[in-house]
Amino acid sequence: MTRTQPQPQPRPDTNCRPLRVAVVGATGAVGQEFLRVLHHRGFPIAELRLLASARSAGTEMQFAGQPCRVEELTADSFSGIDLALFSAGGAISKQFAPAAVEAGAxxxxxxxxxxxxxxxxxxxPEVNPEAIAAAGIGFGDGLRPGIIANPNCSTILMLVAVTPLHRAAGVKRMVVSTYQAASGAGAAAMRELEQQTREALDPANNGQVLTKDIFPFQYAFNLFSHNSPMEPNGYNQEEMKMVRETxxxxxxxxxxxxxxxxxxxPVMRAHAESINLTFxxxxxxxxxxxxxxxxxxxALIDDRDANVFPTPLDASHRDDIFVGRIRQDISRPDGTSLDLFLCGDQVRKGAALNAVQIAELL
Ligand SMILES: NC(=O)c1ccc[n+]([C@@H]2O[C@H](COP(=O)([O-])OP(=O)(O)OC[C@H]3O[C@@H](n4cnc5c(N)ncnc54)[C@H](OP(=O)(O)O)[C@@H]3O)[C@@H](O)[C@H]2O)c1
Structure with a gap:
């Protein structure tokens, strides 16, 4: 049986001066996770500004047990802000991230x-923390405001597990298949999966689902190719992100x-990936x-005797990437190929936690 305990996560430097932090998209799946992670890790916060669309302006959220009012995101939202954590979609980042940097964040x-x-x-942070220093972005002397990008969630989960093996034996070829949860498509997709599941189980509906607001397909009791747009080469954008970002x-x-x-x-939270590596x-x-x-x-969950391996439920709300099914690929008798399976909470490590760990490095 192989089961390792989750690794303790590094904590922020307690000597760091408290920062004025803005969370853009605070009401979304990733935004809400940001608030949990910032609190859980004791991130040094002098002021917290929660930003979202006009739809949510004025609503109240909780941070560390205290009420915090959501403000509408505008070009003036970043005055006095040191750190801006963006999770409101590409169009919002494109429009407002340069304004935040301009304001000194x-x-x-x-x-x-x-x-x-x-x-x-x-x-x-577990793979290439040196890229931040190389760009000269940060809070100390001689460092500047700027943009740091968090990779795609499936890419992050994959690279946390695969990079240590890459360093040991050099990955020559990687074949990955993902099993991606509703939470990866945001809070509304999670609500749609829940609603469709209720509808499909309601005898009055004869097994039919009625709500298809987010995905064009039935999601409950079904699965489908990732909903990101197709590229001319027949891959979808999610697949090409994993390639290009790696x-x-x-x-x-x-x-x-x-x-x-x-x-x-149709899993609510936490992605899974099956990965074949040739070294x-x-x-x-x-x-x-x-x-x-x-x-x-x-963290390893790799118990062949009991047939126990990682599941999305093991990984949900956890910081670690859970890895198992580690086995020699029998199609390559020369010992240069392995298979493995992983599960990771992509709202946490695939988004909010990874971004906060980056901020801690700053
Ligand atoms: N979900 C994941 O696992 C994951 C992982 C990695 C990266 N990401 C990326 O993170 C971003 C957010 O994803 P999500 O899953 O959290 O989505 P989500 O649950 O749909 O949340 C979207 C957030 O953006 C805000 N927003 C939308 N339009 C806005 C506007 N015009 N001005 C200001 N705020 C606006 C929403 O505010 P309202 O509540 O006011 O509408 C909400 O807070 C996306 O870029 C996504 O690709 C997500």
Whole structure:
């Protein structure tokens, strides 16, 4: 049986001066998670500004047990702000992140808007924290305001688990299939899955679902190819993000060959991924297991005797990426290929936690 305890997460430097923080998209799935993570990690906050659309302006949210009023996002929202955490979609980031930087803030952006922009660091703290210092962005002497991009959630989960193996044996080729939860599409998608499930189980509806506001397909008791737009090569944008962002984050002179298939499954929260890796050098499953047992942000659930492996429920509301099914790929007898399966809470590590960890590095 292999089951490791979740790794303790680094805490912010308690000597850091408290910051004036804005959360853009505070009422959304990621925004609400931001508030939980900031509180849970004891992030040093001098002032917290919650920003959303005019629809939510005036509503009250809770932070650390205290009521906090939501304000409408405008170009003037960032005056006096040190750190702006954006999770309101690409169009909002494109329009307002430059204004936040202009006002003197460091922006950590959860949208895909700036991820592939040259000069914008794309960061997973367990993988490439050095990219932040290289860009000169931060709060100390000689550092400047700027935008740091949070990678795509499926990319983050994958790279936390795969990068330690890449460092040990050099990933030459990676084949990944995802099983993505409703929460990845936001709070409204979670409500739609819940509503459709009720409708499908209601005898009065004869198994039919009536509500299809977010996805064009029935989601409850079904699954479908990821809803992001298709690219001309037949991959959807989610799949190509996993490829392109991994290349940028790893920054290898000879990038690994990567192919991905992304699927939306009727799970409320936490994504799963099945990953096949081919390495430059042989890597045994025992060595891979030992590497992952020591890897920051990874916890193993790999109990073959009991047939117990990671599930989205294990990963929900947890910081770690849970990895199991670590096995030699029998189609490659030379020992250069492994399979594994992982689950991770993409609202937390795939978005809010990763962004707060970036802010802690600053
Ligand atoms: N969900 C995930 O797992 C995940 C993971 C990684 C990255 N992301 C990215 O994070 C962003 C937010 O995702 P989400 O899942 O949290 O979405 P969501 O639940 O739909 O929340 C969207 C947020 O954006 C706000 N918003 C919408 N239009 C706005 C406007 N015109 N001005 C100001 N605020 C506006 C909403 O405010 P109202 O309540 O007022 O409408 C809400 O707070 C997206 O870019 C997404 O791609 C999400």
């Amino acid at each position: 460091v922006v950590v952006d959860n949208s895909s808007c700036f991820r592939m922009t040259e000069g914008v660091p794309l960061v997973v 290349h940028k984050i790893w920054g290898d002179a000879e990038p690994a060959a990567i192919t991905a298939t992304c699927v939306r499954v 430059e050098r042989p890597l045994t499953e025992e060595r891979a297991r030992a590497i992952l047992a020591d890897a920051p942000g990874v």
